[in-house]
Each structure stands twice: as C-alpha cells, then as structure tokens.
Amino acid sequence: MCAVSQQLLVGLGSPHGDDRVAWTVAEELESSRPDWIIRKASTAVDLFDWLEGVDRLIVIDACRGAGAPGSIVRWRWPAVPLTALRGAGSHDLGLAEVLQTATRLGTLPSRVEIIGIEIGACRCGEGLSEAAAASVEKVVAELRSEVGRA
C-alpha cells in the first residue's frame, strides 16, 4: 500500500491586473482538486512556511520574457532559467532564492514544477486581460485532468 503523497500548489501574485493570473488559477482549482493543498501568496518567502511534508510542489507565477502575453511555460526545478532573478528588497526574496535556500536546508520537495504565464499590464484595480484569462483556462484544465502525478 502506497502512502498518499502531499501535493502543494501555490499561486504567486497580487490583485492587480494580469498579476492576479496565478491567484485565479489557484481559486479555480480549489473546488476541483480537494486532494491538493492550494495556497495563494504575494511573496515567495511564504513557501518556507508550507513545505513540511510536501512531496510535490507546483508554483504558478506570472512572468515576463516567455513570449507573447498568454504564453505558458512549464519547468521542472532546478532546470529553470530563474537563477538570475532576485527579490526587490529585503522582505521580498525571489522565487529562485527561496527554492535554492530550501534546497540547502533540505526542505524542498523532491518534485518541484513551475508554471509561468506571460502577462501584460498589471494596473491597480484592473482585471485579467483576455490573453491571461485564456491561459488560466488552459492551465486549470491541464491541472484538473492530472491523475496521480506524484
């Protein structure tokens, strides 16, 4: 008999424009993936608090530089072109720094995937653009249909 694997999905973002794309994915999956722990965060540092006992981590994040708005990229850590990214300040460590630190502390799950969604504008008070909303549907549909990918 196999132990049930613990899967954590974290949407990184904010309420502003396309930057809420990862939060929207997390919100859409909350009801359809009760077998996963689903969280929303505004900073990658929060990941440190949630990794205990997790076997698989999926991070959804808005990104720029991956192509046209709405483009979706999926990486398996550590083969991710994120090593040059840093946080904007002391209280905002970048995703790569957090994952690297967790690796050195031995707390990073054995399987880590990052899904990046290329975004457009992130203006305060605005909703998702059509391109970002379409990407949400694709990512949600894909994650919803996954079976036993521990």
Added chain:
Amino acid sequence: MTNETSTDRVLPMEVRRVTGRQRPTRHGGQSNPWAETKAMASETRTIRIEALARVEGEGALDIRLEGDRIEELKLRIYEPPRFFEAFLCGRPLEEVPDITARICGICPVAYMMTSVHALEAALGVTVPSEIRQLRRLLYCGEWIESHALHMHLLHAPDFLGYDSGLEMARDYPTELGRGLRLKKHGNQLLETLGGRAIHPINVAVGGFYRCPKRDELAALIPDFEWGVQAAAETTRWIAGFPYPHFERPYEMIALSHPDEYPMNEGRIVSNSGLSLPASDFETEFEEIHVPHSTALHAARRRDGSSYLVGPLARVTLNRDRLSPTARRVADEIAFEPSCRNPYKSLIARGLELIHAYEEALQILTNYAPPRTSRVTYKPRAGEGAAATEAPRGMLYHRYRIDEQGKIAFATIVPPTSQNQRQIEEDLRHLIPTILAETDDNLGRQCERLVRSYDPCISCSTHFLKIHIDRGERSLDPIASPSNVTPTP
C-alpha cells in the same frame, strides 16, 4: 508576483571611476590604511551601488567625498510618494485600519494598531483588558515574524561574511532553518488571530471583528513553548558575532509603560529625561521636508536634532520590563545596559524575539474568549492621536474625524522616517573611519550600517542605491519637492 528582470533588480553594484588610478576591488580582508589614505587624496572616484541588498524599499545613498572630507551625504529616498494620509481623508473611520495596513507587508499590524488607538482616542472609546491582551498577542506575532526574518535572512549574513541568507544556508543550515521556523510561528499567529498572515483583516476600531476560539489559540502553544527556547538560542548565537567598535551618543526615544514592555501604549520617554504623553508627540517632534527624500524626516522640534527609535532604544529604556527569559539572556550575554552600538540592534531584536514569544505564550495559555469582540460606539466629531511600537520603532498617528465619522485629517509618522536623519548622521561618523577602504568595501560597510536599522523605505514612502562620488562630479538630480506627500 511578477518576475520582472529589469536591470535595477539584478545589478547589485557598479564601480565606476571618473578619473584617477585604478584600485583592485576587494571583498573582505584588511587593507593598509596608510597606503590607501595617502593615495586617496589625489584620487577622484565615483561608486554606484545600484541596489542595496537586504533592505526594504527604493532609495539611494549619495556620498560625495573630496579626499578625506565628506562634502555631501544624503539618504535619498525617491520611492514615489504614496499619499496615504491624503486619500484617507473623506473615508469612513472604519476603513482606516485596513487601509493603513497596506502601507507595509511586514508591519501591517503596527499601522492597524496605531490607527485604532488614535481613532478610539478621538471617539472616547476604551477597550476592555481582554481585547487589549489580544492586541498585544497580535503585535507579538508581528514582532516575531519581522524580527526573525531580519535577524536570520537579512542581517546575520553581514556578520558571518556572506552576501545573502542563501549563501549562509550552506554553512548554517541549522540556524537558518530555526530562524525560518520562528518566522513561521509569527505568521501562524497572525493568520489565526488576524485572519491572514499578510495584511490581517480582523482588526476593528473597538476590538476585533471576531475573537478566536480557545482551541484555535491553544493549538499554537507547543510551537511557542519551543520558540521561547529557540529564540534564546538564536540570541546567544548572534551575541557571539564580531561587532564593529562603533558607538554614537544617541538620544533614544521609545514608549515606556510602568507595567509592561511597550507595544500598544505608554509615554514617550528618552534617555535624556524626556517624558510626555504619546498624544503630545508633535509638541516635541516635527516632520521636515528635505529636498532629497520623498519621505519626510523627523527631528526634535527644539533644535532639529536627530534621534533613534527601534529595538535598541526600546531595550535600553525598558530592559527591566522584558520577559524573565529575555532579561536572563540579556544578563547572561552581558548586553550593555546603555548600549550605543547601532550594529548591536541585532542583539536587541533577539531579546525582543524572546520577549514576544514568552508574552505570546502566556496570553495563549491563559486565553478565554471575551464575551464581546469589540466595543460599539457612535461616530462623532473629534481628534485623537496615539503611538505604538512597530518592529522598527515608534509609530505615530493622528486623525481628525467629522460629524459623519469620516476622516477629515490624518498624519502618520513611521519609524523609518524618524530614523532617516540618524542614519545619515551615523554614516557621517562612520565614513571618516573607513576612508582607507576601497570603494567596494566602503560601500559595503555603509550598506551594513544602514541594514542595522532594518529600514522599511516602503513604509516611509521601496531599493537603496549607493552613489559615492570621491571627486568633483555633481550628484544625480534630486527628488523634486513637488513629489513629496503633503502633510497638512
């Protein structure tokens, strides 16, 4: 979070020389001060550190040196002004705690607490002791997450020779892992009591929207029992770091309460004999606009002098009211009763970390849900002011409310704004002692001193850039006074 790879995020430092001879860049090690100083007198150099790591917010440090003389030194905060005080006006008073919480993601509780106390003063509302205890508990959570993060990930690397917490993790996994666990407990407490860890949503004028059940808080007790001991271990560890010999004759300012370590209330006191009600803050302190900062400076009204707020001032002025374990550790590590070394703010944070855990544990253990979660009130015209102790130091708010219960006037004086002038003065005294250092090292040492303040530039108006000019080259254009947040 948007991962933008703009160059100002990834360029940590640029060293550029205008004229003069080239010197090798060093990372650590000892220089020959006599040789370096002699060379410097005929040298013109410009150093630009594009992003000061491990501080919060966007600002710059401009240093202009002529030989061994500091011609100009400015902590130049250029983060766009955020106009919180202006857009609070006309809003219902009930919205103020949640709006001001958005000033900072690290210390939102400080803004919420100070605003509710000031508004309650205006409304003539007094909260029962049970609510007061829960407010202290919430503040303990914020001190724990803020102090643990700063101590382990941001400041400890300076003393151990690393550029980041990430680098330190390789050699100090136990200590860093402990620090992250401590921070996690702070966040868990905020989530349980505040509704969520970042920007809590449960603070109301008059109390809380909902008080937690006994079991919800009791579940945290085992972690907090561990945390008291872990915080003590952390403080013993950091007390053994090599601290620079640098002391300043600070006027230290903090709240002080006869029966408790200051968080939510107390008189404003100083080591120079000052003692006044918190509501009288503006009679002794004033905000001053300086052209190079979008954040207002604060100074003593009597003579424009600087002063120090934060953990070092709090511990110095309130040591006998620290929790028993914190006092015991302070004595054990022989922490000086009137320490004037800004770098040792790190140790003061450690003592406060112990205190916050121990006080939180006591409240958690004795908790019984109050019969009512908040005091009701009728909006009325009035004015009220309050100060509380944010993790980085004293925070002051004053509000005027109109007959409809809407904000007619607001002023907010954050701790980092108050420390700005002191940071500049500290640097003026530090730089002459390190002029022999290479530009690279001089910049690093200035950054390190600034970090000892754990400045939150986002609060005061977000990156610090350091610009050292050792020659006659003019400085970058300064912030336009028209960009400054107006304070009525």
